[in-house]
Amino acid sequence: MFHTRAHEKELQILLTVPAGKSDILRLYTIDPDHFMGGRHQEIYVGETLLAEAKDFDDGRWLEASVGLPLTSSDFLLIRVVNRNPRSNAVLSIVEWVEPGQGPQ
Incomplete structure (x- = not known):
């Protein structure tokens, strides 16, 4: 079973x-x-495009090193923008890990 956040146009997550x-x-x-x-879909971290994703039926992990200035406040905006008008934008897992630490 997969748990997924979805939106028909743009999914936004404000991560502390x-x-x-x-x-x-x-x-x-x-x-x-x-x-x-x-x-x-396109996945943005802050205003930066992290990846364009399609054909991810078997799942896809994405990673981004995030530091200043993106972490200067207590929040980081993650946006997933739908590029297929017949479908929707989705995101299943969000993890914040220290460098060198494996998946949760």
């Missing part, structure tokens, strides 16, 4: 992070039902 810290943001997205011909 340690201010001023540099760590690794890990995101997992999956499209097991290949919904409406398959999802196609």
Whole structure:
């Protein structure tokens, strides 16, 4: 079973992070039902495009090193933008880990 956040246009998550810290943001997205011909989405961390994802029926992990200035406040915005008007944007797992630490 997969638990997923979804939105028809743009999924936004405001993640609370340690201010001023540099760590690794890990995101997992999956499209097991290949919904409406398959999802196609762009994933942003802050204003920076992290990845364009399509054909991720078996799941896909994404990682980003995140530090200043993105962590200067207590929050980090993650956006997943739908690029298939027949489908939706999805995100299943969000992890904040220290460098060198494995998956949770």
